[in-house]
């Protein structure tokens with residue numbers, strides 16, 4: 560088991576990672592001094608560990624559809640009925656959508672009640688549950704209403720991952736792959752729990768330096784500018800992490816075209832992303848101009864576009880990248896059908912066994 564500390568000025572906590580770590584929930588609740596707990600879980604009841612205190616178990620559903628203010632309101636209503644106080648605790652158990660919506664309910668209820676996350680997807684373990692950002696969607700867009708509310712502990716039980724469909728594994732691996740280029744070093748060849756640990760360690764370090772997104776935290780958006788555009792251009796047929804994987808390969812090529820890195824490092828982007836079984840080519844379909852337009856929208860750029868790009872001093876924010884160059888690099892990227900990009904990403908694998916071992 561690994562224990563990663565996240566030290567902030569007025570709030571510190573541990574992220575535990577490994578098989579079976581959910582069993583430390585009761586100890587965590589006791590340490591917090593809570594007398595009651597509300598557990599909001601999108602997973603089967605048997606997956607929810609004992610809290611050791613008087614507990615209300617609320618079933619939930621993962622998915623963007625339920626990541627709304629009305630879910631927050633419904634949860635808070637249940638907290639009141641149960642008599643939850645500010646010295647008690649809320650526990651989330653589910654994917655990143657569940658940790659996000661439960662995290663926001665915890666942030667708002669009584670102006671903030673402690674929350675412990677039990678993330679059950681790879682993406683939620685390496686990214687969504689760590690760092691204190693919580694949010695819900697509005698009809699106008701994703702994550703438009705939220706708050707910073709750091710959890711009191713995060714328990715990343717890697718046993719939860721054994722039932723994940725392959726596409727959800729790839730979704731998380733996309734975020735792990737981009738860590739290679741923002742300071743985690745080469746994680747290829749490590750076990751999955753080790754890769755999760757390294758990714759969480761990297762994110763924890765970045766959040767410690769920049770809790771509220773004023774600077775270094777933008778490094779976490781490596782590969783995301785094109786990634787977001789690809790998600791939208793494919794109507795979300797690509798999972799977030801898959802789109803980020805392609806965005807990471809593109810970021811390497813763009814940094815190369817700008818002369819910030821050499822050919823070998825550009826190739827390394829392709830190799831690292833490919834080694835995780837992730838897509839490295841653009842999907843057939845969305846025109847180059849469409850992708851550029853979506854990226855402009857993403858960053859509200861008036862002149863050039865802004866990207867996080869690799870360079871002699873590591874990754875950094877680069878402003879004013881000319882549209883023409885961006886379009887040119889996109890044009891030169893290979894294209895493949897969606898089925899080829901993700902359908903057979905792990906040859907012969909009918910479950911995720913091949914990637915999780």
Ligand SMILES: NC(=O)c1ccc[n+]([C@@H]2O[C@H](COP(=O)([O-])OP(=O)(O)OC[C@H]3O[C@@H](n4cnc5c(N)ncnc54)[C@H](O)[C@@H]3O)[C@@H](O)[C@H]2O)c1
Pocket residue numbers: 621622623626653654655656657659679680681682683686687688689690691692693694702719720721722723724727730
């Ligand atoms: N707060 C942050 O900093 C942050 C960072 C990254 C992403 N996010 C958010 O996270 C969300 C995405 O999270 P996600 O990818 O986990 O999506 P998700 O919560 O929708 O879960 C993905 C799918 O996996 C299923 N699932 C979950 N656990 C499972 C398990 N153990 N076995 C089998 N199936 C399981 C779910 O039912 C769902 O179908 C987005 O809403 C995104 O905005 C937040």
Ligand SMILES: [Zn+2]
Pocket residue numbers: 686734783799803
């Ligand atoms: Zn991401």
